[in-house]
Amino acid sequence: MLMKIDLESDVPIYQQLHNSIMEGIASKELAPGDSLPSVRAMASDLGVNMHTVNKAYQILKQEGFIQIHRQKGVVIQPDQMPPADEPYLESLTGKLRPLISEAICRGLDEKQFLKICEKLYNDIQKVGEQWKP
Structure with missing residues (x-):
């Protein structure tokens, strides 16, 4: 999946990354259990700071859309997506x-x-x- 980041946008890069991953999940381009690049790899690919990627990943983790494992890395929630509660x-x-x-x-x-x-x-x-x- 191609991440859509606009370095000239008023929207913070971490939010753009968050939104892009969410759209990938919603559109099923990213399926449950799919791996995302490591923080370091994603930052390098996008040409952004690792803290920016980490912030997006941490928000997605808090929201229940990804899991971060020491061994498996960053994975789209393999079990169940958070409900519309x-x-x-x-x-x-x-x-x-x-x-x-x-x-x-x-x-x-x-x-x-x-x-x-x-x-x-x-x-x-x-x-x-x-x-x-």
Whole structure:
């Protein structure tokens, strides 16, 4: 999987890396049990600091999407992905609220906003269908 990092972006690199790995998991480009490069290898491949990669990996570990083993390295959660439980839904609502507010301020109506969300959701799922065996 090709990690999408924009060194000129306002989004911190660790967040971009986190988002890229999450999209890989969501699209099934990264399957449960798949290995990710070591912190050192990923940092070298991307040309970023090891602490940046480590921060992204630690957040993904805390969220339950990866495991970090001394012997196996970094692995996509092989058992079960974290559920969409109440704390997650609250967090999701908190993240979406300012995006929806800005969209409304910029003149997007509900239909336009939902169409964008639906397109993105379907685009990510379509990538996953390409990777199915």
